[in-house]
Amino acid sequence: MKGSSFLTGTRRTLALFTVASVFFGGTFVAAKAGLEFFPPLLFVALRFDIAAVALLGFVAATTPRDELRPRSFGDVVGILATGVFVIGLSNALLFVGQQYVSSGVGSIIFSLNPILTPVFAMVFLANERLSARGAVGMLIGLVGVALVVQVDPSNLLGGDAAWKGVVFLGAAIGALGTVIIRWAETSISSTVRTAWALPVSAALTHSLSLASGESMAMVAWTPSAIAALGYVGIFAGAVAYIAYFGLLxxxxxxxxxxxxxxxxxxxxxxxxxxxxxxxxxSTFTGFVIIFLGFAVLASESILAEVEAWYDILVSTIQSTN
Known part of the structure; x- marks a missing residue:
């Protein structure tokens, strides 16, 4: 069944996973570097401008015209969920929070996304449920993230903890959006959906930027600034989103x-x-624990794949005898 396992063994799935992981990982580094030259919300908005132009051009050149138009209510919901939640608000909160959080810590907090997704899936998706093994893996990952965040109960509303909370909120909104996309059962391809969604994200973040008092006069146009913007717009934007939503x-x-x-x-x-x-x-320890949780989750899928191949092998042997 589609979506029944994480590692399906296909080259396409592994390629999508690798591209999304590498380019999204670079986002946190480029964002941290670029925030020296850009106000955060304007940085995000310009990123989406570039990604939207690149992806719309790609889609226009490679997709038949009759496959470009949204054809159902689900398509519209999927586009809005992608543009507003998964891309727009999620990244806006990430860039705002990462002014005060390192790229490594920010990315680890964002790794809460897989832990939060099943919570929303239980509400919206009848066929997406977490097994007991999966729940254990999620809980292990949550312990790891708690070590990374190092929340001090006496300082929840101040210092780094508050900005880590902003990054966490971005992860939660992104997780909610991916579940809504699945619930909507869109008929258009993930690439076309993303191409429609990026202008929505750009409009949203430009509006937030203007409302917060940011302006182009606050940008320092240095070679480093242009490099950071180019990376988050093209590689961590258009290319990574094609891979990520294709993987979903x-x-x-x-x-x-x-x-x-x-x-x-x-x-x-x-x-x-x-x-x-x-x-x-403590951050390194939390990092290791998070990946232990991932290993528990992945083992379930790997075992399912092994069992499936074993059943096929047994059936083949029986049919030849």
Missing amino acids: DEVGPIHGNLVFYAVPIVATLGGAALLGESISA
């Missing part, structure tokens, strides 16, 4: 969002190599 269509939101467990590797290594960021012992 392949395996569903619960398993597709496990891509965010791989993202912190790229973000942490990139932040250390390019930005000189360090990572504390």
Whole structure:
């Protein structure tokens, strides 16, 4: 069944997972670097401008015209969920929070996405349920994230904890959006849906930027600023979104969002190599625990695949005898 397992063994699924992981991981590094030159919401809005132009051009050149138009209410819901929740608000909150949070820590907090997705799926999706093994994996991951965030009950409304909370809210909104997309059962391809959604995201974040008092006069147009914007617009924007939403269509939101467990590797290594960021012992410990949770989750899918191949092998042997 479509979406029944995370690792289906197909080259396409693994390729989508790899591209989304690498380019999304680079987002946290480029965002942290670019925030020196851009106000956060305007940075996000300009990112979506570039990604929208690139992806709309790609779609127009490669997709038959009759496949470009939304054809149902579900298509419209899927586009709005993508543009407003998964791309727009999720990234706006991430960029605002990452002014005060390192790229590695920000990416690890965002890895809560797979833990939050099943919670929303239980409400919206009758056929997307988490098994006991999956629940254990999610809980292990949650413990790891708690270590990373290092929430101090006496300082919940101030310091780094508040900004980590902003990043967390972005992860939650993104998780909700992916489940709504699945619920909507859109008939258009994920690439076309994303091409329609990016202008929605751009309009939303430009509005938020204007409302917060940001302006183009606040941008410092340096080569580093242009490089950061180009990366988050093209590679972490158009290309990564094609891979990510294609992956969601392949395996569903619960398993597709496990891509965010791989993202912190790229973000942490990139932040250390390019930005000189360090990572504390407790953060590293939390990082390891998060991946232990991922291993528990992935083992369920791998075992299911092994059992399926075993059944096929047994049936083949029996049919030849």
